[in-house]
Amino acid sequence: MRKKIVAGNWKMNLLDMEVINYLVDFNSKKNEIKSDAEVIILPATIYLDTMISMPEWDVKIGAQNCSQFNNGAYTGEMSAAMLSDFDYDKENLHYCLVGHSERRAYFKETNDVFAEKVNRLIENKLKPIYCCGEELTDRKDEKHFSLVKSQIEEGLFHLKEEEIKQVVIAYEPVWAIGTGETASSEQAQEMHAYIRTILTEKYGAETADSISILYGGSCKPDNAKELFSQPDIDGGLIGGASLVVDSFIQIINSF
Ligand code: 13P
Numbered sequence: 108m109r110k111k112i113v114a115g116n117w118k119m120n121l122l123d124m125e126v127i128n129y130l131v132d133f134n135s136k137k138n139e140i141k142s143d144a145e146v147i148i149l150p151a152t153i154y155l156d157t158m159i160s161m162p163e164w165d166v167k168i169g170a171q172n173c174s175q176f177n178n179g180a181y182t183g184e185m186s187a188a189m190l191s192d193f194d195y196d197k198e199n200l201h202y203c204l205v206g207h208s209e210r211r212a213y214f215k216e217t218n219d220v221f222a223e224k225v226n227r228l229i230e231n232k233l234k235p236i237y238c239c240g241e242e243l244t245d246r247k248d249e250k251h252f253s254l255v256k257s258q259i260e261e262g263l264f265h266l267k268e269e270e271i272k273q274v275v276i277a278y279e280p281v282w283a284i285g286t287g288e289t290a291s292s293e294q295a296q297e298m299h300a301y302i303r304t305i306l307t308e309k310y311g312a313e314t315a316d317s318i319s320i321l322y323g324g325s326c327k328p329d330n331a332k333e334l335f336s337q338p339d340i341d342g343g344l345i346g347g348a349s350l351v352v353d354s355f356i357q358i359i360n361s362f
Contacts, residue, residue, distance in 0.1 A: 109316065110144075110145055110342075111142075111143065111144035111342050111362050112341060112343075113142075113146055113359045113362070114146075114321065115146075115147070115148045115355055116149045116171065116207075116346050117149060117171075119151055121150070121154070123157075126150065127157070129350075129352060130158070133356075136356055140356060142359050142362040146167065148167075149204060151171065152172070152185060155168060159200055164199070168201070169204065169236065170202070173190055173203050173205075173227060173228060175223035175227060186227065187230065187233055190203060190231065200233075202235075203224075204238060204277075205224045205237050206221040206238040208238065212281075221237070221262040222261060222263070225237065229270050234275060236275045236277055236321070236344065237263055237276050238276075238323070239259055239276065239277070239279070240255065241282075242282060243281070246282065256301075259305060259306075271310055272314060275318070277323050278298050278320060278321070278322055278323070279344060280298075283325050284325070284346065285347060287325050288325060289325040290322070292333045292334050292340075295337065296337035296338065300339045302339075303315050303320065320339060320340065321342045321344045323345065326343040326358065328358055332361040335362050342362070
């Protein structure tokens with residue numbers, strides 16, 4: 108059985124007191140969580156310390172980015188080794204995003220850079236959440252399958268079978284991110300099934316069936332249940348709606 112996951116990507120949002128208030132509020136409502144999905148929060152880097160220091164906190168933590176390099180003169184960067192070392196006594200920092208469309212669009216990062224980031228994370232025993240997804244023009248031109256295929260092939264297919272099992276994939280159609288326009292559950296399921304097919308062709312059915320594939324893009328309390336009920340949708344990568352405790356918990360409870 109593959110893992111069900113609901114992950115909140117906070118992006119570059121919330122200031123210190125807002126983070127503290129969020130955590131206090133979330134913790135006070137923990138009993139409302141009825142789902143057995145794994146919950147992950149991916150805060151801005153500066154708040155990782157606060158998050159992993161939370162007492163009685165069974166939420167997993169992830170970073171939003173890491174360097175493709177091991178260490179050295181890379182001003183402003185944070186290595187996977189630092190992330191891994193940082194959590195030496197708590198063991199709840201498990202994940203890191205790679206390949207988000209905002210990294211592709213604003214920071215011009217490419218699949219070969221993401222492949223290196225994935226390597227650094229796996230070397231340091233962290234799990235990459237590898238994002239893929241097409242722009243609206245790709246879909247209109249019916250290139251969405253081939254585009255997603257190349258993102259996955261170039262970013263992940265150098266991995267050995269044991270390594271790809273450490274990866275979570277997130278399908279996030281760019282046209283649905285922050286726009287309020289969600290992919291229909293049919294469109295999302297179609298792409299998730301396609302991703303699982305290419306994983307099967309490369310690594311075999313057992314491995315492909317063990318990899319969680321999350322949907323992201325305007326996932327909200329009112330559409331999460333239908334999306335999560337699809338056979339190949341194993342959870343969500345939630346942006347805006349994860350910033351509000353009540354809506355994040357409602358999404359978690361959509362499983
Ligand atoms: P929204 O849920 O705000 O559309 O963001 C999705 C996303 O990019 C998560 O990584």
